[in-house]
Amino acid sequence: MRTVLVVDDGPAELELICSYLREGGYTVISTTDAKDALAKAESQKPDLVVTDVVMPGMSGFELCRSLKKNEATQQLPVVICTSKNQDLDKLWGKKQGADAYVTKPFTREDLLQAVQSVV
Template sequence: MPTVLVVEDTFSEMELICNYLRESGYSVITTSDAKDAMTKAEQQKPDVVVTDVVMPGMSGLELCRTLKKNPATQKLPIVVCTSKNQDLDRMWAMKQGADAYVTKPFTKEELVKAVKSVAV
């Protein structure tokens, strides 16, 4: 069963993402903190990361950059899941290392399709 690390600081969004992924056969690890996500990514070796962008402390884009620079996590696929829906936001996320981009609100199908598209 593939494992997804979900990084989301809004409890309701976290619950929704986790439910959609679990219903689709994924094992889920969660955190609301991008710095904690870096540790969990190294230690628990998830198959995919799904991250919000706007979070306190460290943004999801900073998390993308950091994971892609770290030899232990640089090949880890990242799905950005955000309310930022402009083309510029999408382009910038991809430049930071995102492999897929989903805008909120999203359907279960959109989220799962994005995760499947990047999972190795």
């Protein structure tokens, strides 16, 4: 069973993503804070991270960059799941190390397909 760390500061979005992943057979760890996600990524060793971009304190882009720079988490696949849907946003996400990019609104299938493509 694969474990996914989900990071989103919106409670409704967080719950929706978590429920889709659980329905898809994944174990889910969640947080609303990117800095907390960094700690959880190291301590709980998930198989994958799904993160929003627009969050207070640290953005999902910064989270992705931090994960990819850290030797302990650099191999961890990252799926960005955000309302930022411009081509430039997607390009920037890839430059930060994102392995997949899903734009909101998304379907259950969109999310699971992105997750399955990187694990």
